[in-house]
Each structure stands twice: as structure tokens, then as C-alpha cells.
Amino acid sequence: MRVGLFVTCINDAVLPETGKATVRLLERLGCTVAFPMGQTCCGQMHFNTGYRPECVPLVRRFVDAFRGYDAVVVPSGSCTGMIRHYHSVVAEEAGDRALQDAVTETVPRVYELSEFLVDVLGRVDVGATFPHRVTYHPTCHSLRLLEVGDRPLRLLGAVRGIDLVDLPAASECCGFGGTFALKNADVSTAMGADKVAHVRQTGAEVVVAGDNSCLTHIGGLLSRLRTGVRTMHLAEVLAATGGDR
Numbered sequence: 001m002r003v004g005l006f007v008t009c010i011n012d013a014v015l016p017e018t019g020k021a022t023v024r025l026l027e028r029l030g031c032t033v034a035f036p037m038g039q040t041c042c043g044q045m046h047f048n049t050g051y052r053p054e055c056v057p058l059v060r061r062f063v064d065a066f067r068g069y070d071a072v073v074v075p076s077g078s079c080t081g082m083i084r085h086y087h088s089v090v091a092e093e094a095g096d097r098a099l100q101d102a103v104t105e106t107v108p109r110v111y112e113l114s115e116f117l118v119d120v121l122g123r124v125d126v127g128a129t130f131p132h133r134v135t136y137h138p139t140c141h142s143l144r145l146l147e148v149g150d151r152p153l154r155l156l157g158a159v160r161g162i163d164l165v166d167l168p169a170a171s172e173c174c175g176f177g178g179t180f181a182l183k184n185a186d187v188s189t190a191m192g193a194d195k196v197a198h199v200r201q202t203g204a205e206v207v208v209a210g211d212n213s214c215l216t217h218i219g220g221l222l223s224r225l226r227t228g229v230r231t232m233h234l235a236e237v238l239a240a241t242g243g244d245r
Contacts, residue, residue: 001120003031004069006062006083006110008076008212009041011233015212021239022075022113028239029121036065044082047090048178056094059087063102071120072110075235077142077210078178080112085145112142113235114151114210124158130240131161135204137195137218139211140173152210152234159237167207168198176217188217196221199229210234 003026007019019035026033043058062083066072074080087107091099117123136156142148156164175181175191195218199207207222209215212233219231 001031001070003033004066004072005035006074008079010212018233021235025239038065042079042082055090059090063106067106073116075113077112077146081141081145083110118151124154126238128238129160130237132205133163134206135165135167135202137209139209139214142210165202174214176214192221206230206232208232
């Protein structure tokens with residue numbers, strides 16, 4: 001299967017290991033992975049803050065970069081949600097019929113990572129080994145916008161050597177929320193402190209999620225408290241073999 005990787009802005013600019021892990025994982029499962037160099041932002045920040053006309057060229061660039069692949073995999077529930085639910089809105093508001101058609105043709109083949117592994121490849125056991133105590137944070141967009149359900153937990157549960165422990169109040173937001181963290185810093189920090197307290201209750205060595213935006217927020221708070229708890233993207237755990245992390 002020929003897969004296009006949409007790596008997302010934060011992974012590309014801040015946490016490239018997530019993109020590399022996604023490629024290793026997909027290639028291990030038999031996919032041929034391509035990284036279209038013309039890709040850029042999904043447009044979520046523009047759309048959510050009211051800059052919808054400025055979002056149009058980003059949607060056009062996305063479909064130009066990814067049309068023609070068997071599937072497009074995104075290691076982010078947040079960006080996948082933007083593409084799946086709002087690219088069509090942007091195209092319709094722009095009144096661009098050709099863009100609407102391109103979005104209609106491309107978007108049904110776009111998958112968040114856990115969706116692709118479970119629903120398209122039919123894999124729960126991806127051959128990973130990660131002998132550490134882990135807890136999982138279901139990010140808001142993965143949980144509510146995409147409704148990925150228990151797919152990430154099923155994938156983690158099949159990892160060899162893992163000690164997967166439940167996160168108390170897991171469905172509560174971490175407080176990042178894109179520009180919410182910038183506009184409401186005090187509230188964001190308080191929400192993050194609650195999330196970190198729950199993480200520490202688990203005794204986990206590693207907190208895992210499918211969005212590095214949330215993990216950046218949680219990880220910053222964990223670091224300031226000198227907890228020693230690491231954050232890792234789901235892709236990095238699923239790509240691990242032989243206890244290499």
C-alpha cells in the first residue's frame with residue numbers, strides 16, 4: 001500500500017522523532033511510505049481563530065500534495081480532525097468547485113495513525129516491545145472529534161513487556177487547546193496541573209498520547225516538577241522493538 005505521511009507542523013518543527021517513528025512503523029508493516037515535500041500546515045490554527053480565507057491555500061496545498069495516494073496517515077488526532085471535518089467547509093466557503101471536488105476525493109483516505117493501523121491494516125499487534133510502565137492520555141480531538149475510541153489502548157495493550165495502567169480522569173482536557181493555552185494561560189496551567197497530578201498517581205514512567213501538542217504541554221509541567229516522567233507519542237512506542245527506548 002502506498003501511503004503519504006502528513007507529518008504535521010509541530011512534529012516537523014519540534015518533534016521530528018515522531019515522524020521518523022511513524023515511517024519505521026508503517027514500513028515494518030509492509031507499507032511504502034512517501035513524504036510529499038509540498039506539504040505544510042492543515043490550517044487548524046487559522047480556521048479556529050477566524051482566518052478562514054487564509055486557510056484556503058493551505059487546504060489547496062494539502063489536496064495537491066496528497067491526492068493519488070492509497071491512504072494518507074497523520075500522527076495527530078487534532079490535525080486529522082481538521083482535515084476530515086473542516087477542509088470541506090473551507091472549500092465550500094471559498095466557492096471553489098474544483099477545490100471542493102479535490103477535498104471530496106482526498107479526505108476519505110485520510111486516517112489518524114491508530115485508525116489506519118486497526119481499521120485499514122487490520123493490525124492490533126504491530127510487533128512492538130516496550131518494557132515500561134505506561135499510561136495513556138486520550139486527547140480531546142482524538143476522543144471527541146474523531147472518536148478513535150479504544151484503538152490506541154488496544155494497540156498499546158498488545159505491546160510486549162508493557163505495563164499499561166489506567167489514567168484517572170483520562171477524558172479531561174490537558175488544558176493545551178491550541179490558542180486556548182495562549183489566551184487563557186492561568187486556566188490552561190491549572191488544567192495541566194490536574195492532568196499531571198493524575199499521571200503521577202499512576203506511577204507511570206511514560207505518558208503517551210496521539211498528539212504532541214498535548215504532550216508538549218503535559219511534558220513541560222512534568223519537567224518543571226522534576227518528576228522524571230517522560231512523554232512519548234503513540235507512534236514512538238509502537239515503533240519500538242527490543243526495548244530500545
